[in-house]
Amino acid sequence: AKVVPPFIYELFPVLKEMQQRRGGDLSGGQQQQLAIGRALASQPRLLILDEPTEGIQPSVIKEIGVVIKKLAERGDMAILLVEQFYDFAAELADQYLVMSRGEIVQQGRGEAMAADGVRGLVAI
Known part of the structure; x- marks a missing residue:
């Protein structure tokens, strides 16, 4: 072992x-x-x-x-x-990328995710 x-x-x-x-x-x-x-x-x-x-x-x-x-x-x-x-x-991201159908549609700093409206982009 x-x-x-x-x-x-x-x-x-x-x-x-x-x-x-x-x-x-x-x-x-x-x-x-x-x-x-x-x-x-x-x-x-x-x-x-x-x-x-x-x-x-x-x-x-x-x-x-x-x-x-x-x-x-x-x-x-x-x-x-x-x-x-x-x-x-x-909670964890320093930086983020949002992808849709293989394309990066938005990116930015982790602390700006709320202000950047990321939740709306990833809602299923």
């Missing part, structure tokens, strides 16, 4: 509690945390998160948001977050 870097368990304490379980036996939220932990284990310079909130319960969405903030504050990797859940993205 591979040794899990300790910082992974610091970011996701639930994975330490569940370390004897197989990945397929974890809840959806725990599987999402495991997937992010696996990606972080190689200490990438770019972390791409494709809709990490999809199908996840609100408490775990908050936990994942806290982890993304911690990773961003470390400053040793770029994080590309692809997300339809406006509130989650708005």
Whole structure:
């Protein structure tokens, strides 16, 4: 068995509690945390998160948001977050791009998302 870097368990304490379980036996939220932990284990310079909130319960969405903030504050990797859940993205984004049918239709600074009317652009 591979040794899990300790910082992974610091970011996701639930994975330490569940370390004897197989990945397929974890809840959806725990599987999402495991997937992010696996990606972080190689200490990438770019972390791409494709809709990490999809199908996840609100408490775990908050936990994942806290982890993304911690990773961003470390400053040793770029994080590309692809997300339809406006509130989650708005809380985390330094910069944003809105795409529609493969085209960038708007972009700006994360703190300006509300003023720029992004919520209306991403409403389904």
